[in-house]
Amino acid sequence: MKTPDLTAASASATDTRFAGASLEARGVRMSYGSVEVLRGADLTAAAGEAVCIIGPSGSGKSTLLRCLNGLETRSAGDILLDGEDTAAMDINVLRQRVGMVFQHFNLFPHKTALQNITLALRNVKKMSQEQAVGIARRRLREVGLSDRGDHRPGQLSGGQQQRVAIARALAMEPQVMLFDEVTSALDPELVKGVLQLMADLAGAGMTMVVVTHEMGFARQVADTVVFMDAGVVVESGPPEQIFEAPQSPRLKKFLSQVL
């Protein structure tokens, strides 16, 4: 039996350095109808920093994340990318700069892994076919899937699909990556590979905001952990502080339930 080593993905992903930008949310509010799910949430990710958002279901973690790239429209509050107010930005330019990976991968089932990556390069970045394919192949190699380029998503495992989704987002050369519970839909044995890849990205300088239930990941990889409950950030700080010395009763209760 071979000793467990890092995936091919992690070995090559660390070769690439990313120029992450800072991302800041101030007093973000958002309602679904009459239900206010975000009631003034704040969040700061410095350039190259990994921020993990934890908290109970329905606390507004995913909604806050989706406000950051405009998939949800906030009713109040500011979001600053690299110090710039995003309200004035073209939404599609903002989204090229802030990539996102979803819980259910959301790969395009009628396209191969390679085409999943080239589609936006061709149509949004208006690249030539050769250029787009070149980038897509490199990104697939970085996530350890160079031999899966011609497979459709349905022919890949959940872990492989999620790595294609990460490669697809990275191909747009974003300055910030958002991860929305990306391992929650995976079989347990596939979770580690995806988390390892994310840890490599964080190590390579990508600014990341990660909504996760993986406390181990938050503890090891995050620079800052943010605890949300009932639409607000209750407590935030470095992982040691959040996990070893929680201040608020709500965080203490939450940790006692999940750890």
Place this chain on the structure above:
Amino acid sequence: MNDLLHNFFDWQLIGDVLPDLLTYGLRNTLILSVLSALLGSVIGMVLAIMSLSSRPWLRAPARVYTDIFRGMPAALTILMIGEGVFSAQISWLASPYPVAILALSLMSGAYIGEIFRSGIQSVEKGQGEACRALGMTHGQAMRLVVVPQGVRRVLPAMVNQFIAIIKDSSLVYFLGLITSQRELFRIGQDDSVATGNLSPLLATGLCYLLLTVPLTHLVNYIDRRLRDGSRRPAATPEEPSLVDPKEVLV
């Protein structure tokens, strides 16, 4: 009993009518149905996109259109459009074929629009979101990802519609046809009246089945291919490994 058999299975009469049916009858029916199906699909796609729009002034006309053209008998619509065109003396249109194709397209467009709409609506919300998250516009997301998937899902339902068009194309006879313009139904009917025997109609029915049954199987085959393509490797002979060994080791 013998009379009944003779009335339907007079091989001599069937043999006499078949050449007309198989040459210009089949051809004319195909011209009417194929062009109507194509034009109807275009109209249907426009209606589907309109009815899925967030703008009420786009949704409302699509709704009204669908209600009208889906709600009236095909024969009535063909007659009204035909008489309307003839009386308006639009010369380039005032011939049975263009008018019938127009009427059949307008009607099938209403049905096809609803089929496309349901297909497009059945595509998971995450597909559009993934596109938007990559910086695509709403239009790009629809055109490149959502609509192609929606259309694939409703291929079987489209067969029903194409078959309905083939059958409804027989109504063109309302508009008055000269001999060489007759399609399957009209040829069979004329022959049946002339001979006082139903065998030509039987032959006509077989000709319709010759079109509709293979069409059904063809689309089912395409449908199966599209589904298999998204599940099983087509080109790679090896067993698709569900668990990447690398992932287990880490």
